Amino acid sequence: MKEKPSLLIIGNSNVGKSSITRLLLPQPSKYKGKTGKDPGSTLLIKQVMQAQLPYKVIDLPGFGYIRHSSHRRREHIKQQIVTHIEKHHFNYFLALVVINILRIEDEITKYYIKSQTTIPLSFELIKFIQEFNIPLLIIINKIDKISNIDKKRIITFFIENAKYYGIDVINIDDYYNNQYETKIPYLDFSALKKTNLGKLNHFINLYLPKKNKS
Numbered sequence: 001m002k003e004k005p006s007l008l009i010i011g012n013s014n015v016g017k018s019s020i021t022r023l024l025l026p027q028p029s030k031y032k033g034k035t036g037k038d039p040g041s042t043l044l045i046k047q048v049m050q051a052q053l054p055y056k057v058i059d060l061p062g063f064g065y066i067r068h069s070s071h072r073r074r075e076h077i078k079q080q081i082v083t084h085i086e087k088h089h090f091n092y093f094l095a096l097v098v099i100n101i102l103r104i105e106d107e108i109t110k111y112y113i114k115s116q117t118t119i120p121l122s123f124e125l126i127k128f129i130q131e132f133n134i135p136l137l138i139i140i141n142k143i144d145k146i147s148n149i150d151k152k153r154i155i156t157f158f159i160e161n162a163k164y165y166g167i168d169v170i171n172i173d174d175y176y177n178n179q180y181e182t183k184i185p186y187l188d189f190s191a192l193k194k195t196n197l198g199k200l201n202h203f204i205n206l207y208l209p210k211k212n213k214s
């Protein structure tokens, strides 16, 4: 039997990667990868396969923000992720870069203040995935935690900074209308409220290789 293609879920620690993984599964209760309040809940690369799911989900441990963990431990996780992607990139049909909306302003501001940081910015993750020509969707998660006005302000801030960094980000609806090859779509999302889960599933299906579609 041919191997199922993989969906990569990547992002900083505690952004909601494991929660999103669960939402995609036909049998979420069978997924043991725990979600948790503590950043660093997932410390190993989790490959999730379920019979009714036409693809595999790779739930990665988060970069950075891991409390109670040494620099060595963080570097180890980072290296583990980089090696994994370098080795398996050909099997990925799509990568979801998950971002916590509450962390965006802080993360970007910190980047400008510090010249050197051990925490890779979401932009660095995006560039890294792009190098392997893996299609990307940015998930701006935890929107249930803020007002609509704040959401708009932060997303605008994110888009402007991404552009400065050479990354052209566009709303997923506009992306469909125009099919820009060079732009990266984003989706505002809440794993808690399941906001836009339908849009996420639709996007994943669009990228799923035809032979694997159910």
Ligand SMILES: Nc1nc2c(ncn2[C@@H]2O[C@H](COP(=O)(O)OP(=O)(O)OP(=O)(O)O)[C@@H](O)[C@H]2O)c(=O)[nH]1
Pocket: 012, 013, 014, 015, 016, 017, 018, 019, 020, 034, 035, 036, 037, 038, 039, 040, 041, 042, 043, 060, 061, 062, 063, 141, 142, 143, 144, 145, 189, 190, 191, 192, 193
């Ligand atoms: N309010 C809110 N909380 C969320 C949302 N998504 C995830 N969470 C919570 O955020 C915490 C971290 O979620 P996880 O899914 O474990 O995050 P993760 O990215 O897998 O974290 P690591 O494995 O540590 O990298 C948990 O307490 C979740 O319940 C969301 O959309 N809204």
Ligand SMILES: [Mg+2]
Pocket: 017, 018, 019, 034, 035, 041, 042, 059, 060, 061, 062
């Ligand atoms: Mg996790």
